[in-house]
Each structure stands twice: as C-alpha cells, then as structure tokens.
Amino acid sequence: xxxxxxxxxxxxxxxxxxxKIVSCDRLNRLPQVLHELIFLTVMEIDNCRSLVSFAENNxxxxxxMLKIADCxxxxxxxxxxxxxxxxxxxxxxxxxxSIVRCPSLMSLSSKGHKxxxxxxxxxDIDRCSKLSCLFSNTKFPITLKYLTIWGCPMLEYIAEExxxxxxxxxILFSGSGIKSLPRGLDKLIHLQEILFFSxxxxxxxxxxxxxxxxxxxxxxKCMASMTSLRGLSVCNCSADVSFPxxxxxANLTSLEILNAPKIYRSLVEWGLNRLTSLxxxxxxxxxxxxxxxxxxxxxxxxLPPSLTHINLSKFENLEFMFSExxxxxxxxxxxxxxxxxxxxxLPKKDVLLSLGYLSIYRCLLLKEECSSDKGREWSKISHIPxxxxxxxxxxxxxxx
Numbered sequence: 466x467x468x469x470x471x472x473x474x475x476x477x478x479x480x481x482x483x484x485k486i487v488s489c490d491r492l493n494r495l496p497q498v499l500h501e502l503i504f505l506t507v508m509e510i511d512n513c514r515s516l517v518s519f520a521e522n523n524x525x526x527x528x529x530m531l532k533i534a535d536c537x538x539x540x541x542x543x544x545x546x547x548x549x550x551x552x553x554x555x556x557x558x559x560x561x562x563s564i565v566r567c568p569s570l571m572s573l574s575s576k577g578h579k580x581x582x583x584x585x586x587x588x589d590i591d592r593c594s595k596l597s598c599l600f601s602n603t604k605f606p607i608t609l610k611y612l613t614i615w616g617c618p619m620l621e622y623i624a625e626e627x628x629x630x631x632x633x634x635x636i637l638f639s640g641s642g643i644k645s646l647p648r649g650l651d652k653l654i655h656l657q658e659i660l661f662f663s664x665x666x667x668x669x670x671x672x673x674x675x676x677x678x679x680x681x682x683x684x685x686k687c688m689a690s691m692t693s694l695r696g697l698s699v700c701n702c703s704a705d706v707s708f709p710x711x712x713x714x715a716n717l718t719s720l721e722i723l724n725a726p727k728i729y730r731s732l733v734e735w736g737l738n739r740l741t742s743l744x745x746x747x748x749x750x751x752x753x754x755x756x757x758x759x760x761x762x763x764x765x766x767x768l769p770p771s772l773t774h775i776n777l778s779k780f781e782n783l784e785f786m787f788s789e790x791x792x793x794x795x796x797x798x799x800x801x802x803x804x805x806x807x808x809x810x811l812p813k814k815d816v817l818l819s820l821g822y823l824s825i826y827r828c829l830l831l832k833e834e835c836s837s838d839k840g841r842e843w844s845k846i847s848h849i850p851x852x853x854x855x856x857x858x859x860x861x862x863x864x865x
C-alpha cells in the first residue's frame with residue numbers, strides 16, 4: 466500500500482534538502498512522510514495528474530520554494546476543508562511559489578485562510594486558464610516582492626487593496642483579464658516596475674505603461690500623489706478606460722495617450738497646462754471624431770510652456786491648429802503630425818520660431834498647403850532647419 470511505501474521511504478530520505486516528483490499518477494496528496502523532512506527546503510511536482518489540492522498542514526515544515534507544473538487537475542494549492550482543525554499551516558513558510566500550466570487551478574486556497582502564504586516573497590503563475598482568484602478573502606501578503614501572472618484570462622482582480630507596509634517591487638502581467646489595480650498603489654514605496662503586456666517594461670517606477678489591455682477599466686485614483694512618476698502611457702486599451710478622479714501628477718515629463726478618448730476628453734477638461742513639467746506629449750486621436758482643432762478652440766486649453774516635443778496622430782476630423790493654445794512654447798523643438806487627413810493649417814509662425822524639426826506624414830491637405838510653390842503654410846515653416854513630409858526631406862532642399 467501507499468502507506469507502507471511511505472514508511473519504508475522515510476529513513477532513506479530523511480536528510481534530503483531538495484526533492485522532485487515527476488509523472489506520479491497515483492499522487493493525489495503529498496505523502497505524510499514528506500511532512501517529517503525537516504531539511505527539505507525545495508520541492509518540485511511535475512505532471513502528477515491525480516493531484517487536486519494539498520491538505521492545509523501537509524507540507525514539509527521548512528519548505529521555502531515550491532514549483533508545481535503540468536498538474537492538470539490541480540484546483541487549489543490548499544483545500545481548507547481538509548485538516549480544518551488545524552489553526553496554522555506550514556505553507557505560510559513558503560517564500561517562493563511557482564505554478565505553471567495547471568489548467569484547472571481556480572485559486573490558491575478554497576476559502577482564503579489568513580495564514581496561507583504569509584511569508585511569500587515571489588509568486589509566479591503561468592498559463593492557468595481557470596484562475597479567477599489569488600487569495601480569496603485575504604489581503605495581499607505584505608511580504609510579497611515579485612508578482613508575475615502570465616496567461617490567466619479569467620483573473621480580473623488581484624486584490625482589493627495594497628497594505629501600506631507592502632514590499633512589492635515588481636508587478637508583471639500578460640494575457641490576464643485584469644480590469645483595475647488595487648487601491649493603495651501609492652503606498653508601494655518599494656515598487657520598481659509595472660508591466661501590463663503587451664506593454665513596455667519600466668526599469669523603475671518613474672514610468673507607468675498600460676498598453677493593449679482591452680479589459681483595463683480605470684487608472685489608479687491615487688495617481689496624483691505618485692511624486693516619483695515621470696512617464697505615463699495609456700495606449701490601445703478599452704475605449705472606456707477612465708481618467709483618475711484626482712488627475713495626473715504635475716511632475717510628469719512624458720505623456721502618451723493613444724486611442725483613449727475618455728482620457729483625452731477628461732484631460733482637456735482637467736487642464737493639460739497643469740502638467741507644468743511636461744516635455745513630451747504624444748496624443749493619438751482614435752475615437753475623438755468630434756475634435757476639429759488642437760488645442761480645442763473654446764475650451765481655454767493651453768499647452769504647457771515646458772513642452773519640447775509634440776506628436777499628434779490619427780485625428781480623423783482635425784482641421785486646424787489653434788494658435789492661442791500654442792502660446793509661450795519657447796522651448797518647443799519638435800512637432801510631428803501624422804494621419805490627420807482633414808488638417809489644413811499649422812499654428813501661427815510666431816509660435817513656431819523655436820522649432821528645429823517638423824514632420825508631416827499622411828496629411829494630404831496639409832502637405833499641399835506646405836508646398837514651396839503655392840502653399841499658404843509655406844511661410845510658416847520655411848525658417849525651420851529640418852522639415853520632412855511623407856518621409857522626404859523638403860528643408861533643407863537639395864539645392865541649398
């Protein structure tokens with residue numbers, strides 16, 4: 466029997482520090498003998514098809530690292546209906562937990578016992594298609610430093626709130642259904658990087674990028690208090706992704722908004738000029754079919770004087786650049802405009818005097834107006850050292 470085999474095995478492995486169990490179809494629970502291995506700190510379980518969950522107190526007492534892979538029927542790491550008389554769990558000693566390709570996994574625990582994983586520092590869950598909950602009714606483990614979730618489309622929320630003392634340094638997501646981040650993101654003083662893939666990795670928490678996340682519904686409300694934040698990108702997410710109620714941090718130096726019409730509209734109302742440190746502005750007008758001028762005439766919107774680079778793209782009904790909004794841009798060095806088919810005019814020449822580079826791409830009407838032969842806009846751009854139209858350098862001219 467399995468019990469006899471366990472008894473015979475115990476003296477042979479009593480000093481084992483690392484153990485790997487592979488393709489054991491009879492394994493539906495961890496053998497009790499493993500709970501007596503006080504030296505065991507690392508364990509891997511791979512391709513054990515009968516394994517559904519662990520009993521709450523059935524892990525080795527000093528286990529620090531656990532990796533589970535290709536256990537197709539694993540539903541919970543801990544099923545708390547088992548051994549429910551136990552008030553504590555050795556599972557809480559785990560520091561690193563990795564669960565990979567376990568398609569039946571729904572949650573780490575069935576009921577959310579508060580002691581589960583309370584020493585966890587690294588959590589990596591990869592391609593667990595049914596995962597819908599991480600910690601059930603519990604709060605996020607304050608010891609967690611690294612959180613990586615790949616290929617878990619059913620997971621919409623990771624927690625309600627981050628603890629003020631949380632140690633999180635890295636949050637990485639890909640292929641998840643995450644709709645919003647927990648409250649308290651501004652409390653994560655150790656946070657170095659956030660990635661929502663398909664997104665771009667940030668090397669420190671000076672940048673926040675959310676790209677191609679169709680389910681992402683709201684930016685963190687606390688964004689205005691993120692004093693270290695310098696770069697913000699929201700690109701090609703849900704059209705309903707909303708602007709944070711407290712606004713953006715005034716210390717932003719780079720802002721990229723693409724195909725996010727609600728954020729663009731709210732940004733206009735909130736006041737782009739309030740971003741007094743902004744140097745680079747990239748606005749894509751997907752979904753902004755009612756915008757006919759930039760900045761929008763009648764809104765009182767002024768561009769921040771600190772701007773050095775402006776990139777406007779895909780405003781399908783944009784007709785003209787409103788010169789009043791370009792006042793005091795003495796530091797503006799670069800202006801790029803692309804895919805604005807109805808645009809016919811640029812700002813007045815006197816607001817473009819500092820410009821060193823102008824690029825116009827796929828703006829047919831504006832291209833005609835900027836012709837050196839008969840274009841009405843030529844006088845506005847002739848002083849600019851470098852001008853490119855549809856990929857061709859028109860200033861300086863070859864004969865110059």
